[in-house]
Amino acid sequence: xxxxxxxxxxxxxxxxxxxxxxxxxxxxxxxxxxxxxxxxxxxxxxxxxxxxxxxxxxxxxxxxxxxxxxxxxxxxxxxxxxxxxxxxxxxxxxxxxxxxxxxxxxxxxxxxxxxxxxxxxxxxxxxxxxxxxxxxxxxxxxxxxxxxxxxxxxxxxxxxxxxxxxxxxxxxxxxxxxxxxxxxxxxxxxxxxxxxxxxxxxxxxxxxxxxxxxxxxxxxxxxxxxxxxxxxxxxxxxxxxxxxxxxxxxxxxxxxxxxxxxxxxxxxxxxxxxxxxxxxxxxxxxxxxxxxxxxxxxxxxxxxxxxxxxxxxxxxxxxxxxxxxxxxxxxxxxxxxxxxxxxxxxxxxxxxxxxxxxxxxxxxxxxxxxxxxxxxxxxxxxxxxxxxxxxxxxxxxxxxxxxxxxxxxxxxxxxxxxxxxxxxxxxxxxxxxxxxxxxxxxxxxxxxxxxxxxxxxxxxxxxxxxxxxxxxxxxxxxxxxxxxxxxxxxxxxxxxxxxxxxxxxxxxxxxxxxxxxxxxxxxxxxxxxxxxxxxxxxxxxxxxxxxxxxxxxxxxxxxxxxxxxxxxxxxxxxxxxxxxxxxxxxxxxxxxxxxxxxxxxxxxxxxxxxxxxxxxxxxxxxxxxxxxxxxxxxxxxxxxx
Amino acid sequence: xxxxxxxxxxxxxxxxxxxxxxxxxxxxxxxxxxxxxxxxxxxxxxxxxxxxxxxxxxxxxxxxxxxxxxxxxxxxxxxxxxxxxxxxxxxxxxxxxxxxxxxxxxxxxxxxxxxxxxxxxxxxx
Numbered sequence: 001x002x003x004x005x006x007x008x009x010x011x012x013x014x015x016x017x018x019x020x021x022x023x024x025x026x027x028x029x030x031x032x033x034x035x036x037x038x039x040x041x042x043x044x045x046x047x048x049x050x051x052x053x054x055x056x057x058x059x060x061x062x063x064x065x066x067x068x069x070x071x072x073x074x075x076x077x078x079x080x081x082x083x084x085x086x087x088x089x090x091x092x093x094x095x096x097x098x099x100x101x102x103x104x105x106x107x108x109x110x111x112x113x114x115x116x117x118x119x120x121x122x123x124x125x126x127x128x129x130x131x132x133x134x135x136x137x138x139x140x141x142x143x144x145x146x147x148x149x150x151x152x153x154x155x156x157x158x159x160x161x162x163x164x165x166x167x168x169x170x171x172x173x174x175x176x177x178x179x180x181x182x183x184x185x186x187x188x189x190x191x192x193x194x195x196x197x198x199x200x201x202x203x204x205x206x207x208x209x210x211x212x213x214x215x216x217x218x219x220x221x222x223x224x225x226x227x228x229x230x231x232x233x234x235x236x237x238x239x240x241x242x243x244x245x246x247x248x249x250x251x252x253x254x255x256x257x258x259x260x261x262x263x264x265x266x267x268x269x270x271x272x273x274x275x276x277x278x279x280x281x282x283x284x285x286x287x288x289x290x291x292x293x294x295x296x297x298x299x300x301x302x303x304x305x306x307x308x309x310x311x312x313x314x315x316x317x318x319x320x321x322x323x324x325x326x327x328x329x330x331x332x333x334x335x336x337x338x339x340x341x342x343x344x345x346x347x348x349x350x351x352x353x354x355x356x357x358x359x360x361x362x363x364x365x366x367x368x369x370x371x372x373x374x375x376x377x378x379x380x381x382x383x384x385x386x387x388x389x390x391x392x393x394x395x396x397x398x399x400x401x402x403x404x405x406x407x408x409x410x411x412x413x414x415x416x417x418x419x420x421x422x423x424x425x426x427x428x429x430x431x432x433x434x435x436x437x438x439x440x441x442x443x444x445x446x447x448x449x450x451x452x453x454x455x456x457x458x459x460x461x462x463x464x465x466x467x468x469x470x471x472x473x474x475x476x477x478x479x480x481x482x483x484x485x486x487x488x489x490x491x492x493x494x495x496x497x498x499x500x501x502x503x504x505x506x507x508x509x510x511x512x513x514x515x516x517x518x519x520x521x522x523x524x525x526x527x528x529x530x531x532x533x534x535x536x537x538x539x540x541x542x543x544x545x546x547x548x549x550x551x552x553x554x555x556x557x558x559x560x561x562x563x564x565x566x567x568x569x570x571x572x573x574x575x576x577x578x579x580x581x582x583x584x585x586x587x588x589x590x591x592x593x594x595x596x597x598x599x600x601x602x603x604x605x606x607x608x609x610x611x612x613x614x615x616x617x618x619x620x621x622x623x624x625x626x627x628x629x630x631x632x633x634x635x636x637x638x639x640x641x
Numbered sequence: 642x643x644x645x646x647x648x649x650x651x652x653x654x655x656x657x658x659x660x661x662x663x664x665x666x667x668x669x670x671x672x673x674x675x676x677x678x679x680x681x682x683x684x685x686x687x688x689x690x691x692x693x694x695x696x697x698x699x700x701x702x703x704x705x706x707x708x709x710x711x712x713x714x715x716x717x718x719x720x721x722x723x724x725x726x727x728x729x730x731x732x733x734x735x736x737x738x739x740x741x742x743x744x745x746x747x748x749x750x751x752x753x754x755x756x757x758x759x760x761x762x763x764x765x766x
Binding site: 447536609 | 747
């Protein structure tokens with residue numbers, strides 16, 4: 001206000017002289033040329049003089065001798081309320097015969113324009129001290145007022161930003177963040193409505209919060225975005241009047257229908273990449289000043305930061321929670337090896353996985369828990385990780401103090417100092433014992449299968465060699481070979497049906513003799529208690545019964561119509577099986593001149609493979625074969641095939 | 642087959658095989674190639690006995706002997722630096738690590754391959 005005070009009449013001036021001078025044409029010219037509005041009245045407030053600047057500020061031609069108190073036709077107080085002319089500062093100064101200072105007024109012009117002014121009404125006295133009238137100086141303070149408003153505006157913006165920051169810090173949910181943002185946008189930018197939009201997971205811009213917008217409008221413009229996700233450092237876009245823009249007619253209509261005219265698109269970024277935007281809306285055309293633009297960017301920066309922090313918090317919270325759940329379930333452990341300090345820290349879950357109590361431990365103590373079969377692999381992997389920076393990822397077989405094996409899958413990163421020397425290895429460990437057990441069982445099954453199949457094929461090779469041995473015609477050799485293969489296959493079918501566990505003796509015999517049973521069924525009789533064979537016993541005995549049956553069909557009791565075969569067996573208390581194969585009613589029998597495959601199998605394979613004993617008695621009335629077999633000892637070696 | 646060149650002539654080969662029909666063919670093949678057979682042994686105890694009491698140049702070992710693994714004998718042979726060849730239906734991955742890379746011939750084998758593999762084990766020309 002000191003600048004303005006300079007215009008005030010200084011004490012000590014010869015007011016009466018000035019008053020007189022005002023009437024002289026020379027002095028009037030000087031006053032007229034002054035940029036300050038000046039007018040004088042007589043003692044009852046009637047206008048006696050005004051200069052050009054006074055007429056300009058009043059926006060009218062004041063009427064000397066008619067207008068009272070003021071040159072203006074209407075006055076207002078700064079708060080906008082009407083100020084009667086007889087109550088104006090000049091009127092006060094005249095009535096009370098004292099200068100009035102520091103009371104702002106607003107002068108209204110007949111055209112409706114208003115000018116804020118600061119009056120300096122001062123009573124005038126002549127040399128004798130007699131009150132002779134008053135002089136007023138009106139200073140147009142509209143520029144001052146506007147800068148005052150700017151200061152106030154700036155203060156309001158700062159306050160809005162401060163409140164925004166404060167609320168962002170205390171926000172407990174995303175809704176809190178958006179609510180604070182909308183308050184700040186409307187409060188600081190002075191727009192009529194506002195909204196916040198973010199790209200969703202599919203990269204589509206979606207409303208997350210808005211104020212003053214109809215659902216229909218939000219639905220109509222949802223997804224509209226000048227930017228695509230991840231655009232780098234875009235500039236805000238301001239549309240002072242949508243109808244004057246080059247936006248599509250459809251968008252113009254939507255915006256207009258909502259009663260909006262000016263739009264501001266302010267990008268929200270995280271580390272320079274767009275994640276969304278906030279919008280300012282003005283119902284009337286609005287020019288966005290550079291100050292507004294700066295302010296919008298400030299708000300956007302704060303908001304982007306807050307959204308990012310909340311997302312990070314949420315991600316961190318979720319991953320921490322997942323980790324906690326996983327580690328509490330005892331399936332995942334974390335470890336941290338301080339390499340120079342030679343100490344390893346574990347989470348509780350890792351102690352549980354290893355089956356040891358909490359302790360402080362060195363690398364060597366940990367290595368003690370590793371199964372000897374795994375140590376070389378583990379040490380080599382650690383070496384590669386430390387020296388060559390190869391990712392550390394191993395399956396470690398460990399031994400729990402209770403003696404049980406535990407398999408642990410672990411991977412880790414190496415943390416190094418500035419010179420690249422390893423400082424720490426930090427890793428996660430998962431108990432994979434169950435998976436390893438299942439894998440182990442599967443591997444065992446596959447290995448067994450492979451073993452059995454290949455052994456069976458080796459047996460087939462052997463049978464082929466014997467079948468096609470010297471002396472046999474090709475045709476009979478082929479028939480023998482095929483018959484033997486069928487017998488072998490039949491036993492395998494029986495074994496497969498029984499899950500490779502056991503085959504009943506009766507079934508093995510029945511399979512081989514059934515083809516030779518006559519219509520009455522009386523030519524073949526079996527008699528004995530239930531006995532089960534192991535797979536290995538079944539394979540050899542199945543082939544043996546095949547040889548006996550085919551021999552009977554070729555040369556013995558089953559070669560004619562009247563012969564019979566009686567197979568009887570019993571089990572002794574010590575687990576010895578005694579089985580008698582008796583043929584009767586066939587052609588007279590004489591001992592064969594040469595030992596064929598059948599005899600080889602019966603007399604040698606049963607002895608070698610099953611510790612059995614076979615006697616073949618070629619009686620004239622029919623073959624008598626006795627097989628003596630220790631079932632117990634054979635059962636002890638059950639897993640073999 | 643007497644006509645075949647007797648490339649294993651003079652070699653004494655210990656045979657461990659638990660299946661008679663298979664060992665019979667193996668014996669035939671070895672003898673045809675001029676080798677003499679020590680065994681065959683069909684179980685681990687007999688094989689360990691035989692390996693301890695009889696002289697031989699190399700061994701052919703079936704792995705699964707009626708459910709008992711032949712590894713103790715294999716370890717003993719390794720310690721004595723006696724060469725041996727696994728004859729088995731198992732693959733290397735099924736074996737303990739120390740034997741996973743050991744020489745192995747898969748059943749059923751080709752008799753000529755058998756002779757080749759045996760020759761690789763011996764210092765004979």
